[in-house]
Amino acid sequence: MDQLQNIITMLVDEIKERRYILGIKPERVYGLMFKTVLHALSQAYFPEVESNFLLVALADHIKTLISSMNLLIRRKVAKLSVYLKSVMDFMERTRDLREPLYIILCDSLSLPEYMFLLYAFHRFVSAEKAFCAVNPSGKTATFKYLAKEYLGIEMLPSSTEVTMRNISEGLRKKLGASGASIFRDIDMLIHYGGEYKEIDDMISILFKITNKLCIEVKNWLNNKYKVLILADHGYDVLRNKNVWTLTHKWEKEKLCISPFIPILMMG
Numbered sequence: 001m002d003q004l005q006n007i008i009t010m011l012v013d014e015i016k017e018r019r020y021i022l023g024i025k026p027e028r029v030y031g032l033m034f035k036t037v038l039h040a041l042s043q044a045y046f047p048e049v050e051s052n053f054l055l056v057a058l059a060d061h062i063k064t065l066i067s068s069m070n071l072l073i074r075r076k077v078a079k080l081s082v083y084l085k086s087v088m089d090f091m092e093r094t095r096d097l098r099e100p101l102y103i104i105l106c107d108s109l110s111l112p113e114y115m116f117l118l119y120a121f122h123r124f125v126s127a128e129k130a131f132c133a134v135n136p137s138g139k140t141a142t143f144k145y146l147a148k149e150y151l152g153i154e155m156l157p158s159s160t161e162v163t164m165r166n167i168s169e170g171l172r173k174k175l176g177a178s179g180a181s182i183f184r185d186i187d188m189l190i191h192y193g194g195e196y197k198e199i200d201d202m203i204s205i206l207f208k209i210t211n212k213l214c215i216e217v218k219n220w221l222n223n224k225y226k227v228l229i230l231a232d233h234g235y236d237v238l239r240n241k242n243v244w245t246l247t248h249k250w251e252k253e254k255l256c257i258s259p260f261i262p263i264l265m266m267g
Helices: 002-017 026-040 053-075 077-093 111-120 140-150 164-175 185-192 199-222
Strands: 101-106 130-134 179-183 226-231 236-240 243-247 260-266
Touching (some): 002 111, 026 053, 077 130, 077 260, 101 164, 111 199, 164 226
Parallel strands (some): 101 179
């Protein structure tokens, strides 16, 4: 876990200290981050990444992070669930009761969005409040199990399973937050978005969704709230010949980002 956290800290520091190199146009910056992730996993190569020393450095950190995470899944599945509890326990212990907290639980949020949030809200982010955890399957069902078993979230009497709504309410109570909501747009795109012939078309749609999330975060920050962003899993980009698609699951033979659980406190 320390190794993963060290890499996250380096990502935060690189983006905060050198964000001016990325530019000032949000859609372009998001596109660069998205392509950097694909570049890091050798899924595609982009001249705009190779020519930017900051993006090359970020690609190295990303590859190390995803490689380490996948190696942990292969070796220590039984221990991975403890990481989420450790982060939430830290959040609970260090909670600043003077400021209200709002939680946004995302149904899927991956590394490009995580990095873009670091860029967009650099004034509200510190390395000490940027974390990640691991969802071994890269699927919502496993996250529900982790939440139930290790966050102490109880099911509603009428429920037959732990839902995302149960989890958001459980997190709200555990962290003493003023409110919580669920952001499902990315997961909806993964399941119903179809195929893309051009990677820039996929990036454009994902940016619009990410920008919608940023507007929500900005509104809460402007109202003097701290905001906790948490997701149940990340997602992966698949390329079959000239067609691009989105998915979320872990495959043993590949370097997958789906198991990545982003956790980010802003304010």
